[in-house]
Amino acid sequence: MPQPVAVLNKKETQSSRIIHHVKGVSEGPAVVFFGGIHGNEPAGVTALEKVLIDLDPKVIKGEIYGIYGNLKALSTNKRFIEKDLNRIWTEDRVKALPTKQRLTAEEEEQVELFDIIQGILKTNNNPVYFIDFHTTSSPTLPFITINDALINRYFSMHFPVPIVLGIEEYLQGPLLSYLNKQGYVSLGFEAGQHTDADSVTNCEAFIYLSIVIAGLSAMENFIRYPNFYRTLRNQARGLREVFEVMYKYEIKPFEEFKMNPGFVSFQKIKLGDELALSNDTIIKSPLTARLFMPLYQKQGEDGFFIIRTIPVFFLKLSALLRKIRADQLLTLLPGISWFDRKRGILRANLKVTRFMAKSIFHLLGYRNKQEDKTHLLLYNRERVARKYLYEKSGWFHA
Numbered sequence: 001m002p003q004p005v006a007v008l009n010k011k012e013t014q015s016s017r018i019i020h021h022v023k024g025v026s027e028g029p030a031v032v033f034f035g036g037i038h039g040n041e042p043a044g045v046t047a048l049e050k051v052l053i054d055l056d057p058k059v060i061k062g063e064i065y066g067i068y069g070n071l072k073a074l075s076t077n078k079r080f081i082e083k084d085l086n087r088i089w090t091e092d093r094v095k096a097l098p099t100k101q102r103l104t105a106e107e108e109e110q111v112e113l114f115d116i117i118q119g120i121l122k123t124n125n126n127p128v129y130f131i132d133f134h135t136t137s138s139p140t141l142p143f144i145t146i147n148d149a150l151i152n153r154y155f156s157m158h159f160p161v162p163i164v165l166g167i168e169e170y171l172q173g174p175l176l177s178y179l180n181k182q183g184y185v186s187l188g189f190e191a192g193q194h195t196d197a198d199s200v201t202n203c204e205a206f207i208y209l210s211i212v213i214a215g216l217s218a219m220e221n222f223i224r225y226p227n228f229y230r231t232l233r234n235q236a237r238g239l240r241e242v243f244e245v246m247y248k249y250e251i252k253p254f255e256e257f258k259m260n261p262g263f264v265s266f267q268k269i270k271l272g273d274e275l276a277l278s279n280d281t282i283i284k285s286p287l288t289a290r291l292f293m294p295l296y297q298k299q300g301e302d303g304f305f306i307i308r309t310i311p312v313f314f315l316k317l318s319a320l321l322r323k324i325r326a327d328q329l330l331t332l333l334p335g336i337s338w339f340d341r342k343r344g345i346l347r348a349n350l351k352v353t354r355f356m357a358k359s360i361f362h363l364l365g366y367r368n369k370q371e372d373k374t375h376l377l378l379y380n381r382e383r384v385a386r387k388y389l390y391e392k393s394g395w396f397h398a
């Protein structure tokens with residue numbers, strides 16, 4: 001029976017978006033890699049094209065997908081065409097897509113990505129992992145970024161690179177936050193500087209480690225596995241701490257922002273250090289901590305971030321508090337109530353939260369986002385995490 005044109009076109013565009021799909025010999029978890037969500041960051045794409053095609057399905061239990069992010073931007077080596085594809089994945093925007101009269105260049109990409117993701121999730125009752133490859137404009141050690149859910153923490157801690165938590169509080173609509181809100185393990189891997197050859201090598205190593213840690217294959221199946229592990233560990237200079245984002249410098253429209261030269265991610269900085277120029281005014285560091293992702297390209301609104309190490313004691317304490325669901329006690333306080341208990345969203349009066357340290361909410365797994373003049377909505381990742389999917393995985397108990 002002939003297929004309607006629309007359906008045919010959809011299938012064709014979907015297949016051109018898939019770098020490669022490895023279907024293993026038996027059923028198992030699915031790992032979904034994205035490369036080039038930012039079009040000027042081709043390292044992940046290059047690595048996926050190289051590694052996935054060479055993988056022998058006979059040693060794979062489960063399925064692996066490599067997916068192109070922003071195809072139009074990749075072809076022109078630009079971060080994006082009209083609007084950053086990694087800033088439009090809010091629930092409201094995704095919901096509005098089917099009824100929009102005109103789609104922007106990036107919304108066209110988003111519709112196709114959404115269909116592919118839904119297709120994968122629909123046919124899968126196994127654990128699913130989403131891994132998004134990026135690079136940065138400044139030199140950096142390779143690192144992982146995650147939304148702070150315990151499933152993400154436990155999985156990430158098996159990789160020999162630093163982990164940065166909590167960036168979602170400062171970004172609107174990244175793809176990984178959207179997927180994480182659906183309850184799946186989702187992590188970003190920042191492999192290095194955009195054009196550095198090491199970034200490709202780091203992505204290659206990360207692909208192999210992901211496949212093994214997620215349980216799709218045994219490390220013995222890959223002769224070079226110890227090399228891949230060593231590569232990442234050496235590139236990260238042995239740094240395996242967990243960091244938290246403390247501050248973001250946001251570039252305003254029409255502001256002329258220029259980072260002072262020579263800064264690198266993870267570099268230690270002191271209060272008052274001169275970091276950048278904004279319309280010829282010197283910007284000084286508001287904290288003694290570490291600089292993170294200083295901006296050395298024209299496109300982008302995040303000037304730089306500041307991060308700080310989370311002590312191991314606090315990591316353990318917050319895991320414990322979340323397991324016993326200590327957040328229920330918060331609603332006993334005046335001015336804090338459930339906005340949506342099932343989805344783990346608290347509504348808090350700003351007058352009350354002003355007196356509570358942000359770090360208490362963080363400890364319990366909450367990140368704040370939308371706010372009107374009087375109230376704040378706090379989102380918890382633990383209550384939506386599909387722990388049942390992952391509990392039996394080898395990595396689960398870190």
Ligand SMILES: [Zn+2]
Binds near residue numbers: 038134135
């Ligand atoms: Zn990126």
